[in-house]
Amino acid sequence: MPIQNNRLSHEELVHNFSDIHPPFEHEEGAIIEANRCINCYDAPCTKSCPTSIDVPMFIKQIASGNVKGSAKTILSSNIMGAGCSKVCPVEKLCEGSCVYNLLEEEPISIAKLQRYSTEKAIANNWKLFERKASNGKKVAVIGAGPAGLSCAHTLSLQGIDVTVYEKEEKGGGLMTYGVAAYKVTPTFCKEEVDYITSVGGIDIKYKQELGKDITLADLQKQYDAVFLGIGVGIARELEIPGEEMDGVVDAISFIYNLRTNDYSKIAVGDKVAVIGMGMTAIDAATQSKRLGAKEVTMIYRRTENEKPCTDVELDIAKLDGCSFIWLAAPKEVKGENGKVKQLVCSKMKLGEPDASGRRAPVDTGELFTIDVDMVIKAAGQIPFEDLVSKSSLQNKGGKIAIAASGETNIKGVFAGGDAVNGGKEVVDAVQAGKNGAKGILTYLGIK
Numbered sequence: 001m002p003i004q005n006n007r008l009s010h011e012e013l014v015h016n017f018s019d020i021h022p023p024f025e026h027e028e029g030a031i032i033e034a035n036r037c038i039n040c041y042d043a044p045c046t047k048s049c050p051t052s053i054d055v056p057m058f059i060k061q062i063a064s065g066n067v068k069g070s071a072k073t074i075l076s077s078n079i080m081g082a083g084c085s086k087v088c089p090v091e092k093l094c095e096g097s098c099v100y101n102l103l104e105e106e107p108i109s110i111a112k113l114q115r116y117s118t119e120k121a122i123a124n125n126w127k128l129f130e131r132k133a134s135n136g137k138k139v140a141v142i143g144a145g146p147a148g149l150s151c152a153h154t155l156s157l158q159g160i161d162v163t164v165y166e167k168e169e170k171g172g173g174l175m176t177y178g179v180a181a182y183k184v185t186p187t188f189c190k191e192e193v194d195y196i197t198s199v200g201g202i203d204i205k206y207k208q209e210l211g212k213d214i215t216l217a218d219l220q221k222q223y224d225a226v227f228l229g230i231g232v233g234i235a236r237e238l239e240i241p242g243e244e245m246d247g248v249v250d251a252i253s254f255i256y257n258l259r260t261n262d263y264s265k266i267a268v269g270d271k272v273a274v275i276g277m278g279m280t281a282i283d284a285a286t287q288s289k290r291l292g293a294k295e296v297t298m299i300y301r302r303t304e305n306e307k308p309c310t311d312v313e314l315d316i317a318k319l320d321g322c323s324f325i326w327l328a329a330p331k332e333v334k335g336e337n338g339k340v341k342q343l344v345c346s347k348m349k350l351g352e353p354d355a356s357g358r359r360a361p362v363d364t365g366e367l368f369t370i371d372v373d374m375v376i377k378a379a380g381q382i383p384f385e386d387l388v389s390k391s392s393l394q395n396k397g398g399k400i401a402i403a404a405s406g407e408t409n410i411k412g413v414f415a416g417g418d419a420v421n422g423g424k425e426v427v428d429a430v431q432a433g434k435n436g437a438k439g440i441l442t443y444l445g446i447k
């Protein structure tokens with residue numbers, strides 16, 4: 001493995017991983033910002049939010065000093081509104097559609113205002129929701145990630161007793177184990193999960209894995225319905241020679257390690273190459289730099305125009321001092337005594353558009369080599385194909401297929417979130433959990 005991280009002091013590491021989007025320092029700041037909102041009648045911000053939060057309403061409530069009311073407006077649409085205020089790529093969602101952009105002015109800081117109210121709700125444990133009395137129906141939810149928790153909360157409010165089975169020892173899914181450490185802390189994630197379950201009727205059973213400790217058949221016998229919110233699976237291999245060498249890691253494991261250990265215990269190289277240009281690649285690159293890597297080079301097979309990350313995310317990597325090689329694809333990892341030393345890449349050019357509508361990268365056959373002591377693979381994730389394919393669940397390449405109701409091809413078994421969409425954002429998974437819950441309620445004849 002690359003050398004143990006002892007380049008930075010504890011203080012430097014804490015500083016590097018501190019909150020990237022700090023909250024309002026004073027209440028006046030929030031009220032002044034809230035008063036900038038012109039309350040557009042057609043609310044493009046609400047339309048651009050996958051959970052349809054009534055943004056003008058909650059901002060108006062903040063402006064009038066009704067912070068509790070604003071928290072209720074947000075959390076009624078999105079029970080992970082606090083987490084989303086820290087992790088949503090708002091530049092392509094609510095804030096990206098704010099009319100101030102057309103006037104070439106700064107959009108309203110919707111996420112920061114959302115954070116202002118929802119953090120107060122969690123810190124003060126405001127009881128904003130009342131659960132109906134138990135109606136005797138039982139639902140099993142697999143996965144305590146955003147989709148599973150949102151589904152569990154919606155069902156519990158309607159008097160259903162929900163048991164969540166989670167394979168890890170903490171809830172939150174990728175919020176806890178994947179999202180960059182400078183966006184959300186493990187402490188915040190735990191507080192958010194505790195806040196969600198404080199409504200009652202939700203029992204999370206940790207270290208319980210579907211396919212290992214429990215089976216779908218058993219759950220179907222014990223519960224009236226099942227919701228699968230298992231997320232997307234493992235990291236995609238590069239399938240190039242030398243990939244097995246010491247110092248080649250996948251981004252998901254690297255970040256999982258970072259999220260579950262002391263920063264000073266995370267091994268990072270001096271010269272790191274990151275393969276990919278999605279959000280996970282950016283997070284792996286920026287966090288390597290923040291751990292003390294001297295050089296971090298991001299390698300992407302298309303041009304900046306086709307990059308999957310947003311401009312804001314790319315800017316974070318630029319500001320952190322990462323460098324970029326566009327139109328290049330990894331071909332071989334070379335090393336000495338099993339340890340990575342070099343990465344050989346092919347120069348690419350753009351060809352005709354592919355199925356994604358973007359121009360496809362074409363290998364020119366021209367090679368170049370860079371010196372590295374660590375390679376982080378962030379070329380996407382593949383669904384839990386084994387788990388899904390071994391069951392009789394209908395799927396496409398491991399992604400679970402569902403009907404408009406959220407139901408799979410198996411009666412009473414619903415699914416949503418990354419497991420179905422192949423990997424989007426937290427806010428999409430929260431909405432998918434709500435949709436699944438709605439389908440389950442209809443199925444059980446409750447709503």
Ligand SMILES: Cc1cc2nc3c(=O)[nH]c(=O)nc-3n(C[C@H](O)[C@H](O)[C@H](O)COP(=O)(O)OP(=O)(O)OC[C@H]3O[C@@H](n4cnc5c(N)ncnc54)[C@H](O)[C@@H]3O)c2cc1C
Pocket residue numbers: 087088089142143144145146147148165166167168171172173174175178179180183208209210211229230231232252255279280283387416417418419423424425426427429
């Ligand atoms: C590195 C990285 C960074 C990201 N950064 C952001 C970001 O900044 N902003 C953003 O909005 N989105 C981000 N995302 C995407 C976001 O985290 C996901 O879209 C979201 O978490 C999906 O929610 P989910 O509930 O569908 O799945 P997950 O969050 O993956 O939750 C699934 C849960 O199911 C559990 N599970 C899986 N299999 C089983 C099983 N067999 N038995 C029991 N439990 C099981 C898992 O342990 C997990 O807790 C990021 C993703 C990654 C990988």
Ligand code: SF4
Pocket residue numbers: 045048049050051052053055078081084085088090093094095110111114427
């Ligand atoms: S949940 Fe995300 S997208 Fe929706 S309003 Fe809040 S910050 Fe914007």
